[in-house]
Amino acid sequence: MRASRRKRPAASPAADAERLSSYPHPYPTGWYRLSDSASLRPGGLRHIECLGRQLVLWRSEDGAPHVMHAFCPHLGANLSHGRVRGDCIECPFHRWRFSGDGRAAHVPYSKHIPQGVLTEPFPVQEVHGQLFVYHACGSGGRDGTGQPAYPVPRIPEVDAGTFVFRGAHDAGRVRMHLLEFAENSVDRAHFQPLHGQMRIPWTRLPVPGVEVEHDADWRVDRTVPWKMYFFDNAVLRILGRRVERAGAHARIAFFGPGGVVKFRFTMPGRGDIEMYQTHLPVGPLEQQVDFRWFADRRLPRLLVWYVVGNWISQWQRDIDIWENKIYQQHPRLCRDDGPVFQLRQWYRQFLPEPGLVAATPGDLRRADVE
Numbered sequence: 001m002r003a004s005r006r007k008r009p010a011a012s013p014a015a016d017a018e019r020l021s022s023y024p025h026p027y028p029t030g031w032y033r034l035s036d037s038a039s040l041r042p043g044g045l046r047h048i049e050c051l052g053r054q055l056v057l058w059r060s061e062d063g064a065p066h067v068m069h070a071f072c073p074h075l076g077a078n079l080s081h082g083r084v085r086g087d088c089i090e091c092p093f094h095r096w097r098f099s100g101d102g103r104a105a106h107v108p109y110s111k112h113i114p115q116g117v118l119t120e121p122f123p124v125q126e127v128h129g130q131l132f133v134y135h136a137c138g139s140g141g142r143d144g145t146g147q148p149a150y151p152v153p154r155i156p157e158v159d160a161g162t163f164v165f166r167g168a169h170d171a172g173r174v175r176m177h178l179l180e181f182a183e184n185s186v187d188r189a190h191f192q193p194l195h196g197q198m199r200i201p202w203t204r205l206p207v208p209g210v211e212v213e214h215d216a217d218w219r220v221d222r223t224v225p226w227k228m229y230f231f232d233n234a235v236l237r238i239l240g241r242r243v244e245r246a247g248a249h250a251r252i253a254f255f256g257p258g259g260v261v262k263f264r265f266t267m268p269g270r271g272d273i274e275m276y277q278t279h280l281p282v283g284p285l286e287q288q289v290d291f292r293w294f295a296d297r298r299l300p301r302l303l304v305w306y307v308v309g310n311w312i313s314q315w316q317r318d319i320d321i322w323e324n325k326i327y328q329q330h331p332r333l334c335r336d337d338g339p340v341f342q343l344r345q346w347y348r349q350f351l352p353e354p355g356l357v358a359a360t361p362g363d364l365r366r367a368d369v370e
């Protein structure tokens with residue numbers, strides 16, 4: 001699937017510097033999508049730079065995915081230039097082999113193999129054709145056994161076979177901080193100015209005479225801290241008349257700070273669509289954005305394409321704002337603004353202590369080694 005992206009002039013270095021220094025830490029704790037499953041065959045490996053880290057993503061010959069620090073614990077060669085041997089990755093330099101848990105399994109010229117975890121393995125999950133890595137910054141985000149506090153969410157209807165894969169869209173890079181996507185959900189004052197006009201699906205072009213009314217709500221999950229919801233009831237107004245039947249209800253669930261967001265679109269009386277929107281921070285102010293959606297197998301493909309394309313069109317409206325704004329740490333809100341401070345309070349759980357820190361390389365380093 002392709003969507004139009006308007007070419008925008010890059011911000012000046014001075015503007016970028018001011019933007020960067022205004023935001024909290026750029027790599028919060030959570031699950032992040034690294035790749036689609038199909039592009040990593042058994043025996044495949046790839047270097048990925050993201051989350052302020054250099055990683056190697058590889059798949060052993062039995063099909064299990066692994067993620068590790070990219071540089072060899074021996075003398076520092078890049079493991080992604082090596083190869084997969086059985087259930088190990090082999091370094092290209094002296095050909096040490098490492099298993100997915102970060103231990104050395106073989107040293108070709110010695111019987112004295114260093115013991116223990118030598119290189120950092122990262123938790124990985126493969127869900128509905130996507131590979132996810134868990135990144136923990138600071139000391140939080142792990143359960144009592146050191147495992148991620150929660151799993152990547154699945155779609156029960158896909159597991160049951162009633163929903164089927166209907167498409168994916170690589171939206172490329174967006175020069176924004178991850179926090180902006182979450183904050184957008186509580187900023188109800190922007191819905192009408194930015195999203196009040198119907199667009200031709202997958203484009204930025206307005207549909208004359210068709211407006212969209214939004215009735216939105218926001219809520220933190222009462223049972224688990226890492227989850228929050230945003231609800232949007234969209235109704236169309238065609239040539240000034242409300243048309244109740246021509247709308248859709250969306251429930252948007254954040255699992256963590258915005259790496260994994262799940263949308264549920266409900267067309268009353270017709271069926272549902274479930275879509276992942278994922279953000280991978282590849283730089284302090286740069287996100288790789290991907291979409292992947294599944295639908296009730298009885299829903300017409302054209303309707304699914306239309307609903308998803310509508311969301312993409314509206315999402316594109318926010319990009320020009322996100323790519324050029326700062327994070328206003330002390331915003332001057334008015335009484336009718338949404339719960340911006342509550343959202344920020346919720347988001348803080350994913351940031352390294354002591355909460356909001358400047359996103360400078362020095363702070364990054366300190367946070368990552370805590």
Ligand code: FES
Nearest residue numbers: 072074075091094
């Ligand atoms: S640097 Fe990797 S085996 Fe020596």
Ligand SMILES: [Fe+2]
Nearest residue numbers: 184194195318
């Ligand atoms: Fe928005």
